[in-house]
Amino acid sequence: xxxxxxxxEVIFNGVKQNRLIKITAEAALCVxxxxxxxxxxxxxxxxxxxxxxxxxxxxxxKNESTDVLSFEYGEDSELLGEIMISLETAKxxxxxxxxxxxxxxxxxxxxxxxxxLGYKHYRKQDYNKMKNKETAALAFIKFKGKKL
Numbered sequence: 718x719x720x721x722x723x724x725x726e727v728i729f730n731g732v733k734q735n736r737l738i739k740i741t742a743e744a745a746l747c748v749x750x751x752x753x754x755x756x757x758x759x760x761x762x763x764x765x766x767x768x769x770x771x772x773x774x775x776x777x778x779k780n781e782s783t784d785v786l787s788f789e790y791g792e793d794s795e796l797l798g799e800i801m802i803s804l805e806t807a808k809x810x811x812x813x814x815x816x817x818x819x820x821x822x823x824x825x826x827x828x829x830x831x832x833x834l835g836y837k838h839y840r841k842q843d844y845n846k847m848k849n850k851e852t853a854a855l856a857f858i859k860f861k862g863k864k865l
Contacts, residue, residue: 724758731765757797769803787832798833
């Protein structure tokens with residue numbers, strides 16, 4: 718898949734654009750789009766805690782920052798959905814989970830990606846199904862030679 722075929726727009730809002738994150742995200746999304754046969758475009762927004770907290774409060778009624786928010790737009794929309802990732806929270810979580818910053822961002826990206834495809838994790842059965850998809854996707858991206 719060529720870069721021009723990418724159906725995901727990567728945006729930086731409220732944070733300095735990071736070329737390495739952009740390239741890594743686009744490469745990973747290219748693999749995921751092909752793996753899951755995605756036909757609709759979607760948006761990925763890298764942001765800060767302040768912005769994601771506002772969105773989390775507005776749409777989920779939780780007055781706190783979070784690591785990733787996903788919005789599945791539905792079948793009638795021209796867009797598949799939107800993924801928002803707080804780079805500030807990713808930096809904190811990388812230390813907790815022992816990941817590199819890029820790997821933590823990639824994990825959040827994959828998680829958001831499967832949410833906009835309709836996967837949920839409210840029930841244990843759904844959680845296990847989604848977790849298996851995420852683990853397989855991360856392994857698939859590693860296999861394809863994408864840097865973490």
